[in-house]
Amino acid sequence: MFDSKDLYLCAIYMPPDNNVFYRKYDLDVFEVLQEQIEHYSVLGNIAVIGDLNGRIGLENDFIMQDNLNVFNCNETDLLNYEPDLPSKRTTEDIKPANSFGRKILNLCKSSGIRVCNGRFGKKSETFTFQNKNGCSIIDYLLLSCDSFSIVNDFVIGDFTTFSCHAPLKVVFKLKGLTLNEICTCKTVKYDCYKWNEGFKDDVKRDLAANSDKVNELMNSLSDEPRNIDEIVNNINSCLSDIVNKYTKTEVTKVLKCDYCNSSKRTYKPIHTRQDKPWINDDCKQLYIEYRRSLKQFNQNKCEENRLILNLAKQRFKRTENSLKRRYKKQRGNMLSSMRKNKSKVLLSKIQETKKGHTKQH
Ligand SMILES: [Zn+2]
Incomplete structure (x- = not known):
């Protein structure tokens, strides 16, 4: 990452709370996740992304009025403790938090990670899930609260025909890769030669008109053999000057910069899809x-x-x-x-x- 730390990215799917998984395996997945976050946060930045199947509404993912009571802490606790800073978050899903949502909020409070949804502008606060029962936000990007600066952009994409979930798109800033925010496209000009059958007679006429000059140069070859290179060059340029008049055109081309290439790239389907045999x-x-x-x-x-x-x-x-x-x-x-x-x-x-x-x- 650009802040010189490694990034530990956890892609996660949390089965919904009535899922058979929880009856089969007696464990609290949020506890496991918290242990993993604690383990890896010592080593670098933490990002958790995926379907957490919980709604958090507008409730805080940080501890309010997180002031220290100095009389209850010993000195080492005091040195290591960082109180939570209030941070504004917006959301399209204003329903109150449900049971898994509360677990997400508690995880944030206890591990110092924050919900990125609704903290990166309008496009990050929208619904991530929809079906016949309604819309909700249950897919999140969670990030250590002091590493928001490693995110270049975070948006919730449009819904597609592939899923009831909308895609989450995040761009991280990498070390040594500074993204140019301005266009540095270059225009280059070069010569292009193309034979045109329509000019055949003109070329012939011009060559005939210059035949004396070429003959003269050819004769001088035997007179002054030491100047062979110069004479050959002269013959060459005499001939190419004539032909270029009819075949040369200047071409202008725009060499696109990285910024324009990445921001205006359009994705075209690689192959046209064939209909399945049963489609009518x-x-x-x-x-x-x-x-x-x-x-x-x-x-x-x-x-x-x-x-x-x-x-x-x-x-x-x-x-x-x-x-x-x-x-x-x-x-x-x-x-x-x-x-x-x-x-x-x-x-x-x-x-x-x-x-x-x-x-x-
Ligand atoms: Zn450009």
Whole structure:
């Protein structure tokens, strides 16, 4: 990191509190996390990022009025103790904290880490989860309270069709890599030569007009063999001057700087996706509506748009699943009837399917 410390990054998924995991394994995952944070915070910066499945609302993740009672502390405690500093946080999720949310807040208070959501501007305070029941913030970036300066940018991205969770995007400042905040693009000019068949006669005429000059130079070769280099150069430039007149153009090109390359990069899909064999036109239309309502929700995360989105998603998923089931059943029936009658055709069908599968992945 740019502050010369190492960064210990923990990517985490915390199963929700009613999950079977907690009945199977009798342990408090937050306690384990706290132990790990204590262990690694001696070595460097700590960042925890992921789905913590708890809502914290607007409650503080630091200790309020954290003043020391000097009469209750011994001298060494006093030297090591750093009181919490109040730090403002904003949020779109204003519901009060739930049980896991309280555990997150207690973890912050006891390990000196802070919630980054809502502390890096408007784009960091938005909902991270949505489904048919509602919206919430349950995905976080937590960071040691004295290492906020290592974060260049932290935002909650748009919701996608891949998940009910929005992506968390964080940019850390690395040592020796200072990001240029200004554009240093360069314009370069160079010559480009391109033959144009249309100028053929002009070139011929010019060459003929200069033939005396070239002949003269050729003759001087035998007269003054010592000056061979100079004479050859003269012949060369005489010929190229004529041809360049018709073939040379100056090209201007912009060499993009790192700043422009990273901030304006557009991601293009590497390959065009092929529709799955069971997708039909109705299903495609439902998918288009699903994408449209997703876009609308990302622009305005109101209740109405969330309901529209989840209905559109449900309609698409239901249709796709039933088409998929029907397709697989038909394939199954076809293969089993082939097994009885035409074993060779069956083998080639199976190989075909295998090839199709490897292509898709
Ligand atoms: Zn630039």
